[in-house]
Amino acid sequence: MLSAKEIRIQIIVDNTAPEGLYGEHGFSVWIEAGRERILFDTGKGEAVIPNCNALGIDLSTTTILVLSHGHYDHTGGIAEALAFASAARVVLHPGVFTDRWSIRTGVPKPAMMPAESQKALVALPPERVIRTGEPSMISEGVGVTGTVPRLNGFEDPGGPFYLDTEGRIPDPIEDDMSLWIETAEGLVVVAGCCHSGIVNTLDHIIGLTGERRIATILGGFHLFAASPERLERTIEGLGSHDIGRMIPCHCTGSEVAEQFRRRLTVPVIPGHAGLIV
Numbered sequence: 438m439l440s441a442k443e444i445r446i447q448i449i450v451d452n453t454a455p456e457g458l459y460g461e462h463g464f465s466v467w468i469e470a471g472r473e474r475i476l477f478d479t480g481k482g483e484a485v486i487p488n489c490n491a492l493g494i495d496l497s498t499t500t501i502l503v504l505s506h507g508h509y510d511h512t513g514g515i516a517e518a519l520a521f522a523s524a525a526r527v528v529l530h531p532g533v534f535t536d537r538w539s540i541r542t543g544v545p546k547p548a549m550m551p552a553e554s555q556k557a558l559v560a561l562p563p564e565r566v567i568r569t570g571e572p573s574m575i576s577e578g579v580g581v582t583g584t585v586p587r588l589n590g591f592e593d594p595g596g597p598f599y600l601d602t603e604g605r606i607p608d609p610i611e612d613d614m615s616l617w618i619e620t621a622e623g624l625v626v627v628a629g630c631c632h633s634g635i636v637n638t639l640d641h642i643i644g645l646t647g648e649r650r651i652a653t654i655l656g657g658f659h660l661f662a663a664s665p666e667r668l669e670r671t672i673e674g675l676g677s678h679d680i681g682r683m684i685p686c687h688c689t690g691s692e693v694a695e696q697f698r699r700r701l702t703v704p705v706i707p708g709h710a711g712l713i714v
């Protein structure tokens with residue numbers, strides 16, 4: 438089992454970025470865990486390569502590319518990233534290729550993986566692609582959740598997401614999955630958008646691993662549009678878990694992150710591009 442000290446995580450792409458790095462509505466994280474070099478998501482596309490260059494991250498050393506789900510803001514840079522990561526295996530949920538839209542103001546906005554990214558994935562030799570909707574260990578001590586059961590009744594996908602342009606068929610975003618690393622100090626959990634809900638996700642990972650200590654949870658928690666009731670129950674749910682620190686990023690919402698900081702007893706560090714964990 439790795440010690441938390443043997444793990445280095447750096448946010449490559451986030452909505453927030455300091456001078457010298459590109460910010461965009463997207464998410465991408467670099468994870469060094471033992472011998473693995475994991476690229477978790479690729480942002481919307483424009484920021485991943487320049488930010489890796491600025492941060493000194495060598496994508497050609499990538500051993501695994503993990504996709505948290507098929508939304509464009511996590512999959513837009515796949516072709517660019519794979520051009521460097523020419524030996525990486527790719528771990529994805531079969532649902533990442535789903536056509537889907539977000540309909541916020543009556544006008545359907547495509548939310549699916551861009552065609553260029555789909556093309557790059559389809560062109561890979563099959564032995565490099567691991568398609569799984571089930572919980573899977575992808576390396577020693579590193580797992581992905583597969584589809585997260587939605588059990589608690591107060592967490593929904595978090596937005597007006599549909600499988601059709603008329604808004605008739607809701608998109609449950611079943612392909613949403615998170616990654617965990619087992620360490621001697623507890624679990625490190627990395628989420629993309631957490632459309633399954635942060636509490637559902639933690640409960641699922643705890644059930645799979647039998648480990649209740651969450652050393653760090655980092656990622657987009659997709660709560661910027663959450664109802665006050667959901668937020669209350671989320672804060673309650675998080676408060677009942679043994680969490681070492683939280684790093685809310687991307688689609689969590691800055692006001693929500695601030696509420697976490699004020700109301701939870703755990704340290705809450707808002708994420709941004711370049712942040713090293």
Ligand SMILES: [Fe+2]
Pocket residue numbers: 463464508510511629630657687688
């Ligand atoms: Fe997102």
Ligand SMILES: [Fe+2]
Pocket residue numbers: 506508630632
């Ligand atoms: Fe998303």
